[in-house]
Amino acid sequence: MKQTAFKRVLIAICFAGQSWSTVLADEGRLILPIQADGNVVLQRPDGALGKPSDVLQVFTGVATDCCEGKSPMAGAYRVDGKRVTFDPAFDLVRRQSYTVLTHDPVRHLTEFKIDADSAASRPKVVAIYPSGADIPENTLRFYIHFSEPMQPRLSTEFIKLVNANGKADLAAFMSFKQELWNKDRTRLTQLMDPGRIKRGVATNPELGPALLVGNSYSIVVEDGWPNARDGQKARQFEQPFTASPALRVLPDTKLWRFQRPKFTTLDPLVITFDRPYDHQLAQNAITILDAGGHIVTGTVSVGNHEKTWRFVPDAAWSSRAINLVVNARFEDVAGNNFRELLDHSVETQVAGIDQKTIRLDLRPSSD
Known part of the structure; x- marks a missing residue:
């Protein structure tokens, strides 16, 4: 069943022959949705609900056009003690006006709408x-x-x-x-x-x-x-x-496998790591340089549970060979990088490197 998000709605308008007020909402007895997947809830102090649809109905449209000759919205009712909840069969529409008809025991009409900002789904x-x-x-x-x-x-x-x-x-x-x-x-x-x-x-x-x-x-x-x-x-x-099992060995680029792209194409370069690496650090830890030492721009994605790194260039590969520059502080998921292990003794020497460079020859475009 859908979760409900509520707020009290304050409206006070007189309509000929009808009682339309904010009394129920002000008292917290009528709770109206503020988002598209919300519900309408009526709390009756005497608990005498009877048939739920006899005490609570929801209609599409403004109160001045409600409710004789119109069919109420489709949905399901839930009764819990003194509370009756109406779950619309479909999500509410932003900026659409709705009217709630209640018999509590006096007849009331209450109008509400889901505004553009509040109609968004719940965070997740x-x-x-x-x-x-x-x-x-x-x-x-x-x-x-x-x-x-x-x-x-x-x-x-x-x-x-x-x-x-x-x-x-x-x-x-x-x-x-x-x-x-x-x-x-x-x-x-x-x-x-x-x-x-x-x-x-x-x-x-x-x-x-x-x-x-x-x-x-x-x-x-x-x-x-x-x-x-x-x-x-x-x-x-x-x-x-x-x-x-724990990762207690330094990362090693020699254990990586490479899917080399074809020269003059937009083929991706794919690296399969030997272990899962830090998802966030992987976005910027590897830089690609062309034969002239210029940075090759493109889009990075990390997949296969952080074991695959994929790079799609913005323009076709223009160098027959490229260099991959890996930041030596690039960590696996256990915090180990190419300089040191996270869990090491105080006597352990830290490797004095800032980067690892890997040369790759691209495949001929005729392959």
Whole structure:
């Protein structure tokens, strides 16, 4: 059944022979939708509802044209104690006027409409990265993408790491005064507590790792997180996964596989990684240079659960050979980069490199 978003609507107009007022809405007894997938709710203090359609009907159009000789909107009724809810069979239309006819026990007409801004669907989680069904037990961070800007400083309330028994690990994530949002607050970076990842330090000996290989978990974004625009609340989202063996070896570009494009075409260049890499860092970690050292522009996409990197050039490939420049701080999902492992001893030397360069010869266009 559809979730409902409400607000009180304040209207007071007299209509000949009818009682049209805001009394019910003002008292909170009539609750009207403010979005396209909303419902209409009538709360009766005496609880004597009778047949739901006898006390509540919704019509298309303005109140002055309602309601004799017109058919009410199709939909379903739900009765819960003293409350009757009408679920329209179809989503409401923005800017369309609707009239609610109630017998409470006096006859009332109340008009409302869904405005352009409020008619948008509820906010939702559209993706969580890493996205694989199996992710390393020492995964460092999760990126949670929302369909629209969200209200900040609520992550500890709504985001949970839950095990197969439904128990939440409340110490799994780092807690920051300032959450790690992108500029428009549609992407939140949720960082695992490194003390639960690094062996033998901080909270690891006391609490143990947050993820254990072979066990099943879910990242749960609980129902009710309000957006930043008008407080509309997101539905619950759950992404299950199983913890796979930890990544404790430095990344190595020699283990990457390349699908080389043809010269003078718009064929994509595709890299298949040896492990899942950080989804966000992958957008800008690899630069392509032509034979003259100029940057080749194009569109990057990351797929196959962060194991595939795909680049489509803006213009046909004009060099028979290209260089791929990989930022040495490009991390896998466990926070390991080409300079150092996240979980290493203090004696370990950090590799003194800033980038890795890979030369690729393009395929002849005649292939």
